[in-house]
Amino acid sequence: EAEVAQSPRYKITEKSQAVAFWCDPISGHATLYWYRQILGQGPELLVQFQDESVVDDSQLPKDRFSAERLKGVDSTLKIQPAELGDSAMYLCASSLNRVSGANVLTFGAGSRLTVL
Amino acid sequence: GIQVEQSPPDLILQEGANSTLRCNFSDSVNNLQWFHQNPWGQLINLFYIPSGTKQNGRLSATTVATERYSLLYISSSQTTDSGVYFCAVDYSGNTPLVFGKGTRLSVIA
Numbered sequence: 001e002a003e004v005a006q007s008p009r010y011k012i013t014e015k016s017q018a019v020a021f022w023c024d025p026i027s028g029h030a031t032l033y034w035y036r037q038i039l040g041q042g043p044e045l046l047v048q049f050q051d052e053s054v055v056d057d058s059q060l061p062k063d064r065f066s067a068e069r070l071k072g073v074d075s076t077l078k079i080q081p082a083e084l085g086d087s088a089m090y091l092c093a094s095s096l097n098r099v100s101g102a103n104v105l106t107f108g109a110g111s112r113l114t115v116l
Numbered sequence: 117g118i119q120v121e122q123s124p125p126d127l128i129l130q131e132g133a134n135s136t137l138r139c140n141f142s143d144s145v146n147n148l149q150w151f152h153q154n155p156w157g158q159l160i161n162l163f164y165i166p167s168g169t170k171q172n173g174r175l176s177a178t179t180v181a182t183e184r185y186s187l188l189y190i191s192s193s194q195t196t197d198s199g200v201y202f203c204a205v206d207y208s209g210n211t212p213l214v215f216g217k218g219t220r221l222s223v224i225a
Contacts, residue, residue, distance in 0.1 A: 033212075042120075042202055042215030043159070056212055089157050103147045103206065105213060107159040 002026040004108035006092050012114045018080035021111045025074070025094030031055075033105065034067055034077050035091040043091055049075065082115045089113075118143050118207050122216035129193050129223050137188040137219045139203030146206050147213065148179055150188050153200040162188070162201075193223045 005024040013019050025032050030051050035043035046065065048056040052072040060067065064083070069075040079086055089112050093105040119142040129135055141148075150162040163170050163177040165186065170177055174193075179186040190197055200218040 037157075042204075042217050044215070045212040048212060091159065093159075103213070104161065104164045105149065105204075106161060107151075109156070109158045112157065 002106075004092055004094055004106055006090075006108035006111050008111055009109060010112050010114075012116065013082050014116050015084055016081040018078065019082050019113060020079075021077045021090050021092075021113075023075045023077070023092030023108060025092070026106060029094035029096055029106075030072070031095045031103075032069060032075050033093040033095075034075070035093065035107075037089040037091060037110075039088070043089075046077070046090075079113075082113075084115050087113055087115045118145075118205060118211070118214050120203055120205055120214055120216035122201075122203055122219050124219060125217065126220045127222070129221065131193060131195060131223055131225050133193050133223075134189070134191045135193060135221070137190070137201055137203075137221075139186040139188070139205075139216060141184050141186075141203075141205050143184070143207045145181060145184075146208055146211075148186055148203065148205045149213070150177055150186070151202045151204065152197075153202060153218070155199060159202070190221075193221075195223045195225055197221060198223050 032049045034046040037043040047067045049069045067077045089110045091110045093107045121140045148166045151159045165179045167181045174191045176189045202218045204213045204215045
């Protein structure tokens with residue numbers, strides 16, 4: 001069964017350091033999402049891509065977070081500098097085509113970030 | 117924005133028992149999905165069910181879109197069913213999938 005690949009699974013970093021997460025969606029999925037999940041809460045959308053274009057980044061803290069999907073396939077989410085409050089699970093998801101198809105999301109295993 | 121409320125927040129069951137989880141939403145939905153988050157944090161898609169009823173083994177789900185709620189039924193629960201169950205909805209082609217706070221299920225042997 002096709003999967004969304006994410007790395008690293010776990011990351012421990014000190015505050016003020018830079019950190020990056022990588023996501024490879026299911027082949028052929030045009031829509032890619034980055035969600036953040038704080039312990040005990042539901043996931044919240046950070047950014048949504050349709051192919052290589054950002055569709056929604058209204059909840060992305062742009063002073064320290066950036067995301068790109070240069071060739072419309074895999075994506076990178078970067079945090080610089082990391083803060084203690086960024087400790088969370090970062091989840092990547094993809095769907096076939098948000099615009100024209102049923103928006104069924106498939107999630108990767110997530111990247112758990114701990115900022116010390 | 118759209119509001120998603122799940123109940124109960126926590127549920128403890130003996131193995132073999134049945135349960136019903138509820139998801140209420142505040143607007144007409146375009147998409148509704150139920151997910152199971154396992155102890156390692158992965159979200160597993162259980163159902164895509166913006167309306168109607170679906171069944172998959174011991175799990176089934178019903179969404180009554182006109183009354184703005186969805187139910188997830190778990191029958192003959194097993195310890196492997198433990199985890200957090202999330203309902204997530206969006207209400208148009210351009211809005212993000214919004215998650216509820218989840219129901220934490222613990223099934224004890």
